[in-house]
Structures are given as structure tokens and as C-alpha cells.
Amino acid sequence: MLKFVQTHNLKDRLENIIEILGDEAQNILEWALAEAQHRLYEEDYENSDPEVSSSVLFGEMLYHLIGHEAAIRLVIDNYNKGRMTTKEEVRHRTGQDIDMPTLYHDAGLRHPQEGRNLRHNIFHDAFMKLVRKYFSDSEISIPAIGKGLSPDLIIRHREPDWTLAVEYKGYRWMTLLSESEILKGMRYQAEWGSAWLVTTATKCVRDQYQRELDSEVLVEQGLQRLRRLLKRKAYTTEQREARGIARKGITHLEKHINERITCPLINAQDLLDSCLSGVPLRGLAVSTGFELVELFQREELFEAVEDILRVMKISTHQLYSDRVSSVRLIDKI
Numbered sequence: 001m002l003k004f005v006q007t008h009n010l011k012d013r014l015e016n017i018i019e020i021l022g023d024e025a026q027n028i029l030e031w032a033l034a035e036a037q038h039r040l041y042e043e044d045y046e047n048s049d050p051e052v053s054s055s056v057l058f059g060e061m062l063y064h065l066i067g068h069e070a071a072i073r074l075v076i077d078n079y080n081k082g083r084m085t086t087k088e089e090v091r092h093r094t095g096q097d098i099d100m101p102t103l104y105h106d107a108g109l110r111h112p113q114e115g116r117n118l119r120h121n122i123f124h125d126a127f128m129k130l131v132r133k134y135f136s137d138s139e140i141s142i143p144a145i146g147k148g149l150s151p152d153l154i155i156r157h158r159e160p161d162w163t164l165a166v167e168y169k170g171y172r173w174m175t176l177l178s179e180s181e182i183l184k185g186m187r188y189q190a191e192w193g194s195a196w197l198v199t200t201a202t203k204c205v206r207d208q209y210q211r212e213l214d215s216e217v218l219v220e221q222g223l224q225r226l227r228r229l230l231k232r233k234a235y236t237t238e239q240r241e242a243r244g245i246a247r248k249g250i251t252h253l254e255k256h257i258n259e260r261i262t263c264p265l266i267n268a269q270d271l272l273d274s275c276l277s278g279v280p281l282r283g284l285a286v287s288t289g290f291e292l293v294e295l296f297q298r299e300e301l302f303e304a305v306e307d308i309l310r311v312m313k314i315s316t317h318q319l320y321s322d323r324v325s326s327v328r329l330i331d332k333i
Helices: 002-007 011-042 054-080 087-094 100-106 112-134 179-192 215-231 237-255 268-276 289-298 302-313
Strands: 139-141 153-157 162-169 194-199 212-214 262-266 283-287
Touching: 002 054, 011 054, 011 087, 054 087, 054 100, 087 100, 100 112, 112 139, 112 153, 112 162, 112 268, 112 289, 112 302, 162 179, 162 268, 179 194, 179 215, 179 237, 179 262, 179 283, 194 268, 194 289, 212 215, 215 237, 262 268, 268 283, 268 289, 283 289, 289 302
Parallel strands: 162 194, 194 283, 262 283
Antiparallel strands: 139 153, 153 162, 212 262
């Protein structure tokens, strides 16, 4: 391991790792030695680069094993002090580049992002039941995040050729669906022609706008509304979560303050019917929580209804599922 540490100039990081491990450092090192040997030899580890010796691979694996254990202990120590652990702190002190919800999960704790992932994934799992019923003959995909516009779902139909972009927000029922999310839906509509914003929120600004949406008006009124929300005191976890959503919404609206988009506001059922007829309406449909529940009930998707109601009503720290992942967002159909 020392050769690997010297080659990559990791001496300071190794000292940090040993410091974090404290009195347990020797025991953990012995465990890591045995684990690295098991992975390299007993599992017939394949070396993809013949130029790299098994001793170098062994040293690298040993370093990452004790580094990961140190990262777990760092999370637990910070949690006991009432502090959040950031990805940058983990990288700086241990040299580990780890997904934070996964690291918190390994530490037996729940990262706030894990709760948000779970809410999104339960909603996605339920919504897919409706998608498969309505669009069984269509290609359904989840766009890669970070590559331009990335709605939660893209539905493509061939012959006739049309595309529907779907964005969903698994919010608590008391969380406002603001102009920020509607603007996001408008941008998807401008790109793909038809878009559907579905959410479990029941408070929605949709009804305060006319049938023709204008991004300039949306940004101006949305900034006023969200800034008022941000000034309110937050006493509960849900109120703090709502303020975080408002803060994120302000950033999004400010980013598009000079953008000019217009978009028809259409009815969700009319959009679905037009898709089935082969000529989707061009515009943005916005569905709130109870409207979505009503749609699912009409389609007799009762198990999905229960999941949607759970997402709507159960607080983030109480939400649980034994069917879907919570440490990452679902990225494949």
C-alpha cells in the first residue's frame, strides 16, 4: 500500500484516514488485508492491465478499503455532533469519491437526498403503471442527467411519429407547485412539442394563469411569490424542505429571466386522448396530486394510487419501501 500511496502522493490522506480510524486503525487494517487478499486471489480477480503488478493492485485496494471505512466513521462522528458530512469533506479527508446517499446508507444513516430519491422513485414506479397502460406501443426512456434538457421520462411513438416529455415532482401535498416547475415544463414543450408536468402537490399556481403561458410573466410573478415564501420562518422539517424548494426555484427562475417562451396550457386528459388518437396536442398539461389519483382510480390502478397517496402524505423521514431503491434515482426502464 505504501508504494501506491507514494506513487500517487497520498501520504497526507493516509494520515487523515488513520487519524479518523483512531484506536481501531490496526484492527481495520488487518480486516482490510484479509479482504483485499480474498478479492484479489480467491475470487480470481482479473487484471485488465498486464503492466500493473498484483502488488500495486493490492495496495490500491487496501487503501480504498480503509479509506471507505474511514469515510463511514467520519459520517457517524459528524452525525453524533449534529453535523452533515459533505462530499467535498469526504474527498478532502479520505480521498474517497463516494455517492453520499450510499455512504450514509453504509453508515446506517439516511442522507436527506436518500429520502428525496425514495419519494421520486416510488412516484416513478407508480406512474409507470399508467404509462405502460396508455403507451404500451411506444418507446419509453429516461434521459441521462446533465446532457442538456432532461425530463424524467420521454415517450416516443413511431408511425405516427410523436414525442411526449414528462416531468414529475413527488412533493408532499402541502408543497407549492410554483412557476419554476411550470417554466421547466414549458421549456420541455418548446423542445418536444408536447409536455406533461405531473405532481403529488395539491397547491398549484396553474389556475392563476390564462390558457397561454408567457415565461416573462411566469418569472416575474414566480420570483415575487417564492421570495415571500423564503422570508417565512421555518420551524418543522417540512417547512425547511419547502424553503429549500423555494430557494432552488428562485435560482431556476433567475437563470431564465431573459428567456422568452410562450406555451398553450392544456388539459391532461385531453393530452392523453390526443396521444391515443395519434396526434398529441401541442402544449403543456399540469396535473396536481388529487387529479392524478382520480385518473389512476378511473384506470383501476389501485396499488399505484396507494403509492401516490403515500408520497403525498407521509413525511420524508417516515417514507419507506421494500420495492424500490432509495440510494440513487432510477435511471433505466
